[in-house]
Amino acid sequence: MTGGYQNKVLRVDLTKRKFTEEPLSEALIHDYIGGRGFGVKLLYDDLKPGTDPLGEDNELIFTAGPLAGTNAQSFSRYKVFFKSPLTGGYFKSSSGGQFGAELKFAGLDLIIISGIADKPVFLSINDGKYELRDAEYLWGLDCDDTHTLIREELSDNNVKIACIGPAGERGVKYAGIFSERRAAGRGGGGAVMGAKNLKAIAIRGRGKVELADKQAYAAAVKEQVAGYQANPQFSTFSQSGTWIAEALNAMGMYPTKNFREGFVPEWEKLESSEYLKLLVRKTRCYSCMVHCGSIAKIASGRYAGSWTEGPEYETIWAFSGPVGHSDIGLTIAADKYCDDMGLDTISTGSTIGFAYELYEKGIITKADTGGLELTYGNSEPVMELIRQIAWREGIGDLLAEGTREAGRRIGKGAEECGIQVKGLELPAYDPRGAKSHGLNLLTANIGADHNTGYAPQEVFGVPIPREVDRLSSEDKGELTKWNQDLTAFLETGILCSFMPSMGMLSEDVYGRLLRSATGVKDFEDTAYLWKIGEKITNLERMFNAREGFGRKDDTFPRRLREESVPEGPSAGSVFEEKDMLDQYYKARGWDIETGVPTKEKLEELDLGFTLK
Amino acid sequence: MKLEVLFFGKFRDITGVSRTEAVIEDGSRLADLVNYFGAQYGKEFAENVDGIPGLRILVNGREYYLLGRMEAPLSDGTTVVFLPPVAGG
Numbered sequence: 001m002t003g004g005y006q007n008k009v010l011r012v013d014l015t016k017r018k019f020t021e022e023p024l025s026e027a028l029i030h031d032y033i034g035g036r037g038f039g040v041k042l043l044y045d046d047l048k049p050g051t052d053p054l055g056e057d058n059e060l061i062f063t064a065g066p067l068a069g070t071n072a073q074s075f076s077r078y079k080v081f082f083k084s085p086l087t088g089g090y091f092k093s094s095s096g097g098q099f100g101a102e103l104k105f106a107g108l109d110l111i112i113i114s115g116i117a118d119k120p121v122f123l124s125i126n127d128g129k130y131e132l133r134d135a136e137y138l139w140g141l142d143c144d145d146t147h148t149l150i151r152e153e154l155s156d157n158n159v160k161i162a163c164i165g166p167a168g169e170r171g172v173k174y175a176g177i178f179s180e181r182r183a184a185g186r187g188g189g190g191a192v193m194g195a196k197n198l199k200a201i202a203i204r205g206r207g208k209v210e211l212a213d214k215q216a217y218a219a220a221v222k223e224q225v226a227g228y229q230a231n232p233q234f235s236t237f238s239q240s241g242t243w244i245a246e247a248l249n250a251m252g253m254y255p256t257k258n259f260r261e262g263f264v265p266e267w268e269k270l271e272s273s274e275y276l277k278l279l280v281r282k283t284r285c286y287s288c289m290v291h292c293g294s295i296a297k298i299a300s301g302r303y304a305g306s307w308t309e310g311p312e313y314e315t316i317w318a319f320s321g322p323v324g325h326s327d328i329g330l331t332i333a334a335d336k337y338c339d340d341m342g343l344d345t346i347s348t349g350s351t352i353g354f355a356y357e358l359y360e361k362g363i364i365t366k367a368d369t370g371g372l373e374l375t376y377g378n379s380e381p382v383m384e385l386i387r388q389i390a391w392r393e394g395i396g397d398l399l400a401e402g403t404r405e406a407g408r409r410i411g412k413g414a415e416e417c418g419i420q421v422k423g424l425e426l427p428a429y430d431p432r433g434a435k436s437h438g439l440n441l442l443t444a445n446i447g448a449d450h451n452t453g454y455a456p457q458e459v460f461g462v463p464i465p466r467e468v469d470r471l472s473s474e475d476k477g478e479l480t481k482w483n484q485d486l487t488a489f490l491e492t493g494i495l496c497s498f499m500p501s502m503g504m505l506s507e508d509v510y511g512r513l514l515r516s517a518t519g520v521k522d523f524e525d526t527a528y529l530w531k532i533g534e535k536i537t538n539l540e541r542m543f544n545a546r547e548g549f550g551r552k553d554d555t556f557p558r559r560l561r562e563e564s565v566p567e568g569p570s571a572g573s574v575f576e577e578k579d580m581l582d583q584y585y586k587a588r589g590w591d592i593e594t595g596v597p598t599k600e601k602l603e604e605l606d607l608g609f610t611l612k
Numbered sequence: 613m614k615l616e617v618l619f620f621g622k623f624r625d626i627t628g629v630s631r632t633e634a635v636i637e638d639g640s641r642l643a644d645l646v647n648y649f650g651a652q653y654g655k656e657f658a659e660n661v662d663g664i665p666g667l668r669i670l671v672n673g674r675e676y677y678l679l680g681r682m683e684a685p686l687s688d689g690t691t692v693v694f695l696p697p698v699a700g701g
Contacts, residue, residue, distance in 0.1 A: 232665030233699045236621075244698040246620055251673050268630065271620075272698070433673075460699055461668045461675050469678050502699040569673020569691065 003212035004066030004517035005029065006107050010130065012123060014196055015056060015115030019130040024109055030520060031606065033492035033532055035065040038110060039081035039092055040539050044610070046112070049546045053085035053188070054171065054195035055116075062103065062111040062162070062201070065494035066518050069104035069209040069286070072221050073228060074496040074505075075513075076101040076286035078162075079184070085195075086173040086188040086347070086402050087423040087447045090543040093189050094451075095162075096285035096293075096496065097182035099203065102160035106205030117197040122150060122163075125203045135199035140166060142340035143178040150202050163200035164190040165342025167390040171195060172400040174347035174425075178339060181309040182285075185344035187424065187446060212519030220512040224505060228289060233460075233502045238282075241292035242313035242498075243272035245320075248459075251470070252568030253433025255426070256321045257376050258350075258357040259419045259559060262430055262568040265377070266326040270316055274328055283309055285496070292498065296332055303329030311335035314450075315345040317428030322353020324376035334382055341390035347402060350425035352385050354403045355395070357417045363410060370394045419560070422447035422553050431560055433570035434458035434470045439480040439580050443554050445540035453484030456501040464503050473576045477583025481534075489533030535605040538597050541590075542610040551595030554581055613638050613688035615645065621696035622660050627653050636686075642671065643682040645692060666697035 011020040032041050039061050051057045060082050067075035078100030084091035103111070106125050113123070120135040133153070138146050143165045151157050161179060168175035168190030175190030176183045193199075211217045228234050245267060248254040252262035264270075278298055284291035297307040311319075311331050319334040320326050338345045358364045359374035366373065370388075372381040388396025398406050403418030403425055419426050424447025431438025440453035456462040457479065458470035468479065486507075490500050493514055499505045507526045515524035522528045544553075555561075560575045585592045589601040602610055615634045619627050627649070636648050650658040661667065669676040670693040676684045686692070 233697045236697060237699050240698070242699075247668075247695060247698050250618060250620075250670060250693045250695065273624070456699070460697065461677075462666070462699075463677070467675070467677055469674065471674070498699060569670065 002519045003210040004514075005034070006104060006109050006207075006209070008108050009110040009112060010108050010125070012111065012113045012130070013115045014113065014117040014121070014132070014198060017117075017132055029518070030522065032536075033066070033489070033514070033523065034109070035063060035079055035494040036092060036488060036491040037532060037536055038063055039079055040090065040536055040543065042110070042112065043081050043083070043090060044539055044543050047083055051083055053083045053088065053192060057114065058083050058192055060113040060189065060192055060196070062113075063109060064100035064103045065492065067493050067513060069101040070211065070217075070517065071287055072513050072517075073224055074285070074288045074290065074499050075493055076288070077494045077496055078103060079491070079494055080177060080189050082187075082189055082192045084187040084423075084446070085171070085191050089422060089445065089447075089547055089549055090540050091187040091189070091446045093176070093184035093186050094491075094494065095177070095179055095182045095184040096288075097179045098286045099160045099162050099179040100494070101286040102203045102205050104205070104209050105207050106203050107207050111201070113196065113198065116195065120197045120199050122200040122202060123198065124154065125201065125205075127205055127207065138199045139169060142166065143342050144340055146200055147180065150200060154202060154204075156204055159202045159204045161200055161202045163342075164193045165340060165390065167342040167400075168194035169199075170390070170392045170400070172343065172389060172392065173402045173405070174344040174351075175342050176344045178342055181339050183339065183344070186346065186449065187344075190342050211517050213516040216516035217513065220509055220516055223509050224513065225289065227506065227509065228504050231502060231504045234290070234504065237292055237498065237502065238290055240272040240276065241294055243275045243316070244313050245270040245316050246272065248317075248428065250569070251433055252565060252570035253430040254317065254321055255419075255428060255430045257324045258322060258353040258417060259426070259430060260566070262433065262565045262570050264321050264324060264326050269326040269328055270320055270331070278328070278332070280307065288496065290498070298329040298332050301329045303333040306333035306336060308332050308336035308339065311345075314428050315349070318345045318349025319379070319382060321428065322349045323356055323379045323382060325379040327379050330379050330382060334386060337383060337386050341386065343386065343390055346427050347425040348386060348389060350419060351389070351399050351403050351406070352382060354406070354417050354419070355385070355399060358410065358414055361413070363412050363414050364395070368395055416558055419557055420448060421556060422549070424448045429459065430565065430570065431556065431575050432565050432573040435473045435575070435580065436468065436476040436479045436483065438575050439476050439584055440484060442556060442577065442581070443480065443584055444484070445537070445544055451487070451497045453480055453487055454497060454501050455479070455483055460501065462501070462503055471570065471573050473580050476580055477587040480584055481587045484537055485530060485533035487533070488536040489529040492532060492536070531605065535607060538601065538605050539607055539610065541597055542602070542607065545596045551581065551585075551593065554595055613640070613686070615686060615689075616691045617645075618691070618693045620694065622664065623657070623694040623696070626656050626660065638688075640686050641682065642669065642676055642684040642686060642692070645686060646682070661694075664696055668695040668697065669693065670695060
């Protein structure tokens with residue numbers, strides 16, 4: 001029997017207020033497995049080139065993987081796919097929490113949303129019953145209040161919700177989708193949802209996920225759990241989660257003052273030991289024994305009384321490095337504020353750091369900022385800037401476009417100050433301090449995303465598959481492909497990306513979990529899984545190629561290519577972009593001139609249909 | 613020669629400091645620095661260097677295993693970081 005999947009796709013046309021159920025095709029299951037495989041194939045098939053990201057024809061595809069809702073560990077995340085208003089290309093964003101498992105309990109594998117509702121609505125899904133309910137009274141509310149009021153309206157505290165805040169409603173290009181303080185944050189999925197007049201999706205399900213071979217599945221889960229417990233990083237990660245700012249500062253690759261320095265002053269104030277003092281309690285995603293999440297609260301200083309779930313490492317960085325100031329209270333308050341407003345913390349912090357540099361250079365002045373003094377070391381304006389971005393007020397209206405578009409509009413050299421690739425702002429790693437990690441940021445199909453091919457070899461010193469020198473550009477093309485393709489096939493099951501980065505789950509156990517849950521024999525074959533990983537990356541690239549993307553878009557701002565890190569443990573390093581891109585395209589079997597897969601590569605991966 | 617040394621996690625517990633200076637003989641290697649701290653803070657220091665799986669030791673920001681592990685050469689002004697494993701991001 002086939003298990004894991006619910007064999008049901010829900011299509012929602014918001015314009016026509018129409019719901020359609022479809023079965024999952026066997027070919028889609030076999031050829032793409034699930035998660036990221038389903039997302040890219042469906043988006044490629046459904047969207048015509050040139051589709052307006054904020055128009056009626058763009059889709060939002062929500063999916064949970066075949067193992068979501070089971071007792072396998074760390075597999076109950078969900079992903080969202082769409083054409084991004086920030087990059088103009090293919091996008092994937094993902095989130096932990098409880099929403100993914102609930103989607104499965106409601107009997108669904110996928111929700112595909114198209115069209116635009118004539119007025120604000122929220123989608124209610126309750127065990128096969130689908131409704132579009134009025135959301136005019138919710139419009140303008142923050143994410144926390146939206147959760148509360150929907151639960152009250154439905155008289156159900158167990159309903160699981162994914163929603164947008166004011167930022168998504170106002171089309172902030174990096175607005176995210178939020179579910180119980182967890183975020184599918186990057187790329188502007190919140191803006192796509194806002195453009196569709198869709199405030200939220202509320203799901204309640206009481207079903208369960210069947211398994212093809214219960215006995216084999218139980219054995220594989222047992223092996224997974226034992227692997228977690230035996231891993232040297234398990235207990236540290238359980239305790240401190242992603243509170244790792246000290247490691248990146250100690251390596252001199254903590255981007256500071258808009259990627260002009262490698263560590264932030266007084267970074268000791270942001271160490272994990274300091275956050276542990278503020279820990280209130282631990283949190284976790286559905287069926288995950290790691291419980292890496294934390295509730296942290298600050299009880300003194302300017303931000304006394306603020307609390308948040310997190311902040312994750314990226315967010316700690318976003319509200320310290322970009323403004324050149326270490327204030328633990330701000331990292332907590334700004335994280336919660338972004339969650340409430342529905343903003344991606346990485347792009348928000350990076351865009352604020354961009355504004356600080358423009359202010360320093362006199363490209364913008366107090367007249368533009370409404371009197372705010374954006375001087376490095378002064379983090380006081382940050383909360384006000386977040387507010388202005390979320391509500392598109394004052395300079396926030398311009399910053400809401402992201403650094404690439406804001407730079408274009410401002411001109412006067414501002415274009416050079418946006419630290420982004422394909423329009424997506426770089427996260428909390430200086431590519432000059434970790435070359436494979438950087439090469440991934442450069443080539444990831446969604447723009448500068450760390451999770452597309454995280455290089456734990458360089459960032460954490462994890463010697464899998466081999467030991468590497470983070471500062472060397474040698475032999476990084478093949479390694480980057482390895483990290484990206486591994487991540488791609490692990491994201492068919494939507495495994496949390498932290499696990500492979502720590503070596504906590506082997507490919508072999510992953511394959512046996514998939515096979516025993518679904519009954520599909522090929523899923524146990526790791527060679528097949530690697531092929532699917534490569535296939536996904538290539539199909540994503542072909543989606544973008546159809547939109548006009550190519551080698552010209554795999555490029556860092558001049559700063560990272562030509563200026564070296566000035567001091568610290570990464571001092572003197574620049575990113576050798578041309579050489580590394582050549583290495584990468586060669587490793588991928590892509591055309592070195594265009595950065596696009598060759599006909600031979602596409603046919604080898606059964607992607608010949610993209611040549612039509 | 614004089615070295616700057618940063619301690620994290622368990623090493624901070626053992627030494628009671630987050631950062632210190634070490635003055636050791638010219639030509640010393642990483643193993644000599646570990647012995648130096650062993651003499652200062654007791655055998656628990658060396659035991660943890662050997663015993664923490666995935667321990668990172670950064671010598672001027674580079675992994676010690678790329679520099680000859682415990683034979684990694686040190687020089688005046690070098691920064692050494694003892695960092696128990698972290699993950700995530």
